[in-house]
């Protein structure tokens with residue numbers, strides 16, 4: 001049976017508690033969503049403390065990112081969520097976080113993408129079954145104009161159907177999954193890999 005709206009809202013609330021607790025969603029940053037149907041998503045209201053979300057702190061939007069609940073302001077980054085639901089019908093949850101490691105690594109890395117290779121934990125990503133693979137994570141320059149940013153992300157998604165997440169430079173991470181648990185697993189995998197990558201780079205410098 002499909003989860004109800006209340007259950008999906010609860011998944012978002014619990015994700016917020018977990019991600020805030022890990023330090024990956026500080027200071028009201030981040031936004032989370034789940035798919036409600038083929039044409040609607042359930043998203044966090046803009047500006048909320050992500051460790052203290054309640055049932056009123058989510059709202060339904062259409063796939064163009066328009067609020068379906070007058071009086072509630074959707075996340076500033078709503079279009080980056082709905083774009084992913086439109087890209088792949090099997091995506092059921094999208095998470096955006098602002099960890100220190102995602103922020104630092106995306107600023108250190110001056111190229112357009114970061115490649116993870118030969119890490120066993122790559123297998124935590126959907127569709128990856130061996131460490132003998134390369135997981136390419138594009139890095140888009142930050143932009144306060146989210147429609148313009150989404151327009152830069154779109155061709156990458158179309159050209160890379162296996163993409164499991166992307167970074168926005170100096171800003172944070174987007175990743176997704178069929179269910180909230182899949183998106184959370186991928187956030188954890190990314191954070192592990194970001195930390196490894198930063199440690200390897202620091203040791204190489206020493």
Ligand SMILES: CSCCC(=O)C(=O)COP(=O)(O)O
Nearest residue numbers: 028029030031046047075076
């Ligand atoms: C204080 S973080 C700045 C905005 C941002 O990047 C973010 O993730 C939260 O925006 P929202 O509108 O979803 O609260």
Ligand SMILES: [Zn+2]
Nearest residue numbers: 029030096172
């Ligand atoms: Zn953000």
